[in-house]
Amino acid sequence: MVFPKLVITIALILVLFLFICESQGASYASASHNAGHGADINTSLAHQKVNLSVYYDSLCKTCAKFIIEDLRDIFGNNLISIVNLQLVPWANAYVNNTNKSISCQNGPDECELNSLESCALNLWSKVDIQYQFVNCFEFLAIKGTIKEWKEECLNQLGLPKEPFLNCFNMGNGTELGKTYINQIAQLDPPPSFVPWVVVNNQPVEKDYANFAHYVCKAYRGVVVPGVCNTLLK
The missing domain is CATH 3.40.30.10 (Glutaredoxin)
Incomplete structure (x- = not known):
């Protein structure tokens, strides 16, 4: 039965795709968070006396x-x-x-x-x-x-x-x-x-x-x- 094997293969590909997307999203969020801290540091330095x-x-x-x-x-x-x-x-x-x-x-x-x-x-x-x-x-x-x-x-x-x-x-x-x-x-x-x-x-x-x-x-x-x-x- 070739058909069931094809369905299983497609399902595995979709799961892998979703996992990769979520990982990239998390990385982007982390980078954005760190960039925000960098801006805070620069703002702090700008006002340091x-x-x-x-x-x-x-x-x-x-x-x-x-x-x-x-x-x-x-x-x-x-x-x-x-x-x-x-x-x-x-x-x-x-x-x-x-x-x-x-x-x-x-x-x-x-x-x-x-x-x-x-x-x-x-x-x-x-x-x-x-x-x-x-x-x-x-x-x-x-x-x-x-x-x-x-x-x-x-x-x-x-x-x-x-x-x-x-x-x-x-x-x-x-x-x-x-x-x-x-x-x-x-x-x-x-x-x-x-x-x-x-x-x-x-x-x-x-x-x-x-x-x-x-x-x-x-x-x-x-x-x-x-x-x-x-x-x-």
Whole structure:
């Protein structure tokens, strides 16, 4: 009987064909799944930023010069697009264990200015506003006209005065200072001078003026600012 054998043969061919199709479909699905993960990785890299922390004292002239002249460039050359900037005052301050008061390296005036800057840094989360505020204070500090901060900084930046003045007058800036001092105490190695500039937890030490080079070198993202192409040549 040839006919039954032919039917069996055709059935086996159909089963084999279906098995091959299913295997190819599974392979395609697996490849698509992996491709999706690749896209996620690329997206993650594209948004990866470098942590840049600047520890400083508000009446330190070299700190003020760095903030005003060097750090401002990151907003002009678009380096800020790949940076998480953290400004940290109170670098050389310490808490008196007896009465819990804070002493600053350059005296009470520096503690007052550190408190003012702490309030600004904690009230406004946008990094450009934080920088503009600190830049304004440091500019007045260099000029020796820091007492004019209300007129010069608050009015100039058009920021609401009430929350800022409440923060300062209620002593919240000093309490924030204790938090900053504790944060600075955790640094390893500890600051040996100021400004103490740290890129992805690595201090650049005396080469802080060239911090942008270290930022570009540490960046692992996809979208590279043009300034990095120049600095890393």
